[in-house]
Amino acid sequence: MFSTPFVLSFSLILSLPILFLLAPHILPPRNPPDPPIPLPDEIDDLSLFSRAASRSSSVSHLSSSHPKLKIAFLFLTNTDLHFAPLWDKFFHKVDPNLFNIYIHADPTANVTRPRSPVFLRHDPFITSKRTYRASPTLISATRRLLATALLDDPSNSFFALVSQYCIPLHSFRYIYHSLFASRSFDLTSSESDSDSTQFGVRVRYKSFVEVISEEPRLWKRYTARGRYKMMPEVPFHKFRVGSQFFIMTRKHALLVIKDRSLWRKFKVPCYRSDECYPEEHYFPTLLSMQDPDGVTHYTLTRVNWTGTRNGHPYTYRPTEVSAILIDRLRQSNYSSSYLFARKFTPDCLTPLLKLADSVIFRD
Numbered sequence: 001m002f003s004t005p006f007v008l009s010f011s012l013i014l015s016l017p018i019l020f021l022l023a024p025h026i027l028p029p030r031n032p033p034d035p036p037i038p039l040p041d042e043i044d045d046l047s048l049f050s051r052a053a054s055r056s057s058s059v060s061h062l063s064s065s066h067p068k069l070k071i072a073f074l075f076l077t078n079t080d081l082h083f084a085p086l087w088d089k090f091f092h093k094v095d096p097n098l099f100n101i102y103i104h105a106d107p108t109a110n111v112t113r114p115r116s117p118v119f120l121r122h123d124p125f126i127t128s129k130r131t132y133r134a135s136p137t138l139i140s141a142t143r144r145l146l147a148t149a150l151l152d153d154p155s156n157s158f159f160a161l162v163s164q165y166c167i168p169l170h171s172f173r174y175i176y177h178s179l180f181a182s183r184s185f186d187l188t189s190s191e192s193d194s195d196s197t198q199f200g201v202r203v204r205y206k207s208f209v210e211v212i213s214e215e216p217r218l219w220k221r222y223t224a225r226g227r228y229k230m231m232p233e234v235p236f237h238k239f240r241v242g243s244q245f246f247i248m249t250r251k252h253a254l255l256v257i258k259d260r261s262l263w264r265k266f267k268v269p270c271y272r273s274d275e276c277y278p279e280e281h282y283f284p285t286l287l288s289m290q291d292p293d294g295v296t297h298y299t300l301t302r303v304n305w306t307g308t309r310n311g312h313p314y315t316y317r318p319t320e321v322s323a324i325l326i327d328r329l330r331q332s333n334y335s336s337s338y339l340f341a342r343k344f345t346p347d348c349l350t351p352l353l354k355l356a357d358s359v360i361f362r363d
């Protein structure tokens with residue numbers, strides 16, 4: 001009979017839409033949302049943030065006649081710190097009164113403690129919780145670093161967030177001078193910002209937090225938890241995006257750990273993790289809402305987004321590491337120079353160490 005092949009193909013065609021309908025139920029969803037933050041973790045954090053907020057002052061360093069201004073380096077990692085030997089060179093012979101190091105390492109990652117002397121001087125590992133890529137757990141981890149550093153030392157004045165893929169682009173001396181003393185480092189600041197100095201340092205500081213309001217993916221990210229989920233605290237016209245990596249003043253670090261209302265919104269998991277990236281929105285949105293004139297709107301951590309895939313920036317390989325690359329990565333339209341750069345594969349360590357004294361840390 002002629003009908004059998006016909007009926008067969010006809011029923012096949014008919015079943016196609018049914019397959020499409022069923023597929024989402026049969027196949028696991030792509031990029032499922034991450035689990036919500038466990039309540040005990042939230043409670044731990046709240047108690048840490050309250051202690052840090054009540055015991056630390058935002059202005060301590062300038063009220064003393066011998067200010068000891070320190071930079072708190074906050075490492076956020078879920079692997080070994082591949083570049084620890086480079087950071088070790090960076091901190092080598094630097095007065096220990098000028099910096100502190102804090103490390104938040106995902107406890108499930110079995111991160112090896114660096115054996116380099118600067119990381120051994122005092123235990124830099126803070127109490128850490130599980131982190132997931134592109135999820136609110138990265139905001140929590142950052143707030144934990146800020147709160148721990150605020151509590152630990154009233155001299156911590158700038159808080160620089162870096163990851164295991166970041167490298168310094170200059171010597172410690174250059175970075176310290178740029179942040180605390182230079183009147184010309186920030187090319188976007190007006191005369192009055194850099195004017196007044198006290199004890200040889202500026203009185204007015206800004207946080208180097210990137211804040212961008214025009215971005216094509218902003219609406220998708222804003223509605224990633226549901227159309228009205230961010231309301232009323234965060235209307236769309238106040239929603240911002242910017243680099244996860246920043247250098248923040250003590251005043252703003254305190255403001256961040258005191259925040260409750262925006263955190264309630266940003267901690268809500270998104271439908272899809274690949275449309276969320278809350279860690280790129282929370283800090284720029286919060287600071288631009290509460291102190292827009294106190295932030296530079298640009299970051300000091302260079303990243304290369306050309307040819308980006310799956311939300312990962314371009315990652316430099318050993319053969320690309322050169323004095324010319326370092327020089328190109330420093331060039332900025334907003335400041336005298338970028339101070340840090342990412343991302344580099346772990347095996348870039350050897351060529352980077354070769355350039356360390358002659359190029360990277362020469363100034």
Ligand SMILES: *[C@@H]1O[C@H](CO)[C@@H](O)[C@H](O)[C@H]1NC(C)=O
Binds near residue numbers: 108109110
């Ligand atoms: C970490 O160590 C534990 C215990 O040794 C092991 O069960 C786990 O698989 C390790 N995790 C990773 C990511 O290596």
Ligand SMILES: *[C@@H]1O[C@H](CO)[C@@H](O)[C@H](O)[C@H]1NC(C)=O
Binds near residue numbers: 314
């Ligand atoms: C950025 O990455 C692209 C490859 O995607 C590369 O061609 C370019 O040279 C990189 N830019 C810098 C400044 O390294």
Ligand SMILES: *[C@@H]1O[C@H](CO)[C@@H](O)[C@H](O)[C@H]1NC(C)=O
Binds near residue numbers: 331332333
């Ligand atoms: C600086 O601005 C120019 C003009 O907008 C742009 O082409 C260039 O890529 C910018 N440089 C950096 C390092 O962002």
